[in-house]
Amino acid sequence: MELFRSYSFFTIPTESIELLPKNWKLKVFMALFSAVLSSSFFMLFKYSLQSMVANMFITGQIRHRGDDSVRLLTLQISFVLCIATISFLSVVSTILHSAASYSSKTLTLKHLFPSIWRTWTRPLITSLYVSRLAIGYVVVAVILASPLLMYSSRVTFWLAILLRITPSIFYLYLFVAWALAVVVSVVEEGCYGMEALGKPAALVKGKRVQGFLLRVSVDVVVYTIYEAYRMILGHKGLMNPTMYALFVVSVASFAMIFLVLAYTVLYFHCKREEIELHGSFFLPVR
Numbered sequence: 001m002e003l004f005r006s007y008s009f010f011t012i013p014t015e016s017i018e019l020l021p022k023n024w025k026l027k028v029f030m031a032l033f034s035a036v037l038s039s040s041f042f043m044l045f046k047y048s049l050q051s052m053v054a055n056m057f058i059t060g061q062i063r064h065r066g067d068d069s070v071r072l073l074t075l076q077i078s079f080v081l082c083i084a085t086i087s088f089l090s091v092v093s094t095i096l097h098s099a100a101s102y103s104s105k106t107l108t109l110k111h112l113f114p115s116i117w118r119t120w121t122r123p124l125i126t127s128l129y130v131s132r133l134a135i136g137y138v139v140v141a142v143i144l145a146s147p148l149l150m151y152s153s154r155v156t157f158w159l160a161i162l163l164r165i166t167p168s169i170f171y172l173y174l175f176v177a178w179a180l181a182v183v184v185s186v187v188e189e190g191c192y193g194m195e196a197l198g199k200p201a202a203l204v205k206g207k208r209v210q211g212f213l214l215r216v217s218v219d220v221v222v223y224t225i226y227e228a229y230r231m232i233l234g235h236k237g238l239m240n241p242t243m244y245a246l247f248v249v250s251v252a253s254f255a256m257i258f259l260v261l262a263y264t265v266l267y268f269h270c271k272r273e274e275i276e277l278h279g280s281f282f283l284p285v286r
Contacts, residue, residue: 012214012269016262022101026109027257030097034090035253038083039246045079046242087256092116092123094257095186098264122192126185129193130178137174141167172219176211179260180204183267203270211266215259222255 020027052071096115100107107115144163180200185192191199204211229247 012210012262012266013217016258016265019098019101019261019265023097023106026097026107026112029109030090030093031254031257034086034257035250037086038249038253041079041082041086042245042249043242045075046245048075088124088127089116089120090253090257091182091260092120092186094260095123095183095264098261099187099268102265102268119186122185122196123182125192126181126196129197130181133174133178133197134171137167137171141171172215173208173212175215176208176263177201177204179215179263180211180267180270183260183264187264187267203267207266207270211263214262214266218255218259218262222251225251 049072052075093112093116096112096119097107141164144167177197177200180203181196184199184203185196188196188199226248229244
């Protein structure tokens with residue numbers, strides 16, 4: 001570990017890995033809870049969708065297509081909201097637990113839920129601001145690239161690809177400040193929304209590239225795991241879309257938890273090095 005720590009990029013991932021054994025039982029519980037709950041909702045959505053579509057074809061309710069469309073849309077929105085809620089609560093609990101572990105404090109399951117209850121509104125408001133910025137950014141990027149696809153020349157095609165790749169890279173660069181904004185809204189009492197979004201801009205100076213490479217590295221590892229699954233199981237693995245989807249959901253849940261842990265460590269590094277840490281951070285643990 002000391003060899004990797006000598007390179008600045010490896011400092012955050014190395015400390016994040018070293019942080020995993022601290023309060024490991026609660027970490028394992030949170031990771032499994034998030035993965036199992038997400039997978040359960042996925043299976044429920046899958047079978048509900050199949051049942052609804054099959055019923056539409058069997059009964060031949062052509063006159064009620066409008067009602068069927070409303071039901072399908074309601075089911076999809078419900079699924080997205082459930083997954084978003086699970087993801088949000090997993091992020092908040094991971095930040096609280098990681099911050100406690102980094103500060104050499106113990107956060108038990110008994111104290112975790114009251115802590116989430118006392119803090120969830122701040123990261124929720126900040127997450128809504130972040131989501132609005134992210135959606136706006138994606139819409140603008142797509143609008144800028146789409147006109148080029150209307151022309152069939154090779155030059156315009158590659159220009160369109162370039163205009164999509166470049167914003168994607170810049171999005172990951174912006175993601176660092178957005179992720180830290182959520183961390184700030186959890187660990188710093190009374191800081192949320194635009195105030196939480198403004199703090200990381202100054203907080204992450206000098207470490208934004210490190211945070212960017214951290215996100216890219218996690219994405220590469222996750223992609224490698226998915227490809228390894230496809231290579232090991234081959235055609236047989238892809239023939240079972242349910243198992244593959246459950247595998248994807250589980251890996252994504254564990255990857256998200258580690259990424260949140262790593263960004264929490266990055267926050268403490270930035271706070272200690274650039275602002276001077278005074279006392280302990282707000283942790284709603286009694």
